[in-house]
Amino acid sequence: MNALFQLLSDQEIPTLLEMMREFYAQQEMRFDEPAASQAIHRTLANADLAQIYLIFRGTELAGYFALTFCFSLEFHGRFALFDELYLREPFRRQKLGKAVVAFAEELCKKAGIKAVRHGTQNPVVVSVTEPKVNAEDAAAEAAAAAAAAAAAPAKGKGGKAAPAKAAAPAAKK
Numbered sequence: 453m454n455a456l457f458q459l460l461s462d463q464e465i466p467t468l469l470e471m472m473r474e475f476y477a478q479q480e481m482r483f484d485e486p487a488a489s490q491a492i493h494r495t496l497a498n499a500d501l502a503q504i505y506l507i508f509r510g511t512e513l514a515g516y517f518a519l520t521f522c523f524s525l526e527f528h529g530r531f532a533l534f535d536e537l538y539l540r541e542p543f544r545r546q547k548l549g550k551a552v553v554a555f556a557e558e559l560c561k562k563a564g565i566k567a568v569r570h571g572t573q574n575p576v577v578v579s580v581t582e583p584k585v586n587a588e589d590a591a592a593e594a595a596a597a598a599a600a601a602a603a604a605p606a607k608g609k610g611g612k613a614a615p616a617k618a619a620a621p622a623a624k625k
Contacts, residue, residue: 455551458506459504465489465493471516474540505517518537528566529564530565531568
């Protein structure tokens with residue numbers, strides 16, 4: 453059976469809160485239901501903040517995910533963050549997570565969102581739309597990388613950082 457996704461509505465809030473309680477308990481995190489309820493209502497009132505989807509396997513409720521939206525200079529615009537992804541125990545290890553990621557990436561592509569960040573301990577950034585790079589941008593990026601490398605502390609004996617040298621003041625134009 454395929455994964456199905458349903459955008460959260462007011463009627464499903466109690467069900468979502470129940471799953472959030474399960475998720476937070478499994479993660480040994482404190483669950484503040486009034487605060488969670490208020491945040492959910494804010495997202496339903498303003499889809500520019502986030503979207504919350506229920507995940508179904510056939511007709512069975514398997515879990516939920518929340519995709520929040522942020523602005524990034526790095527991505528030159530909006531990007532999405534997987535804020536929460538929860539699958540109930542019987543639905544794990546069935547490739548539903550991959551289906552969720554594919555669905556979220558497709559939503560983002562259609563909305564012109566530049567990237568999706570997966571909220572793990574070591575975040576992975578998945579480019580959804582390729583930024584247009586021209587020669588001038590590539591040259592500026594190369595110059596910035598060279599400047600960063602030049603500014604990195606030099607290594608002295610034993611791999612320790614060498615003392616920093618005073619930088620000359622920038623020339624005035």
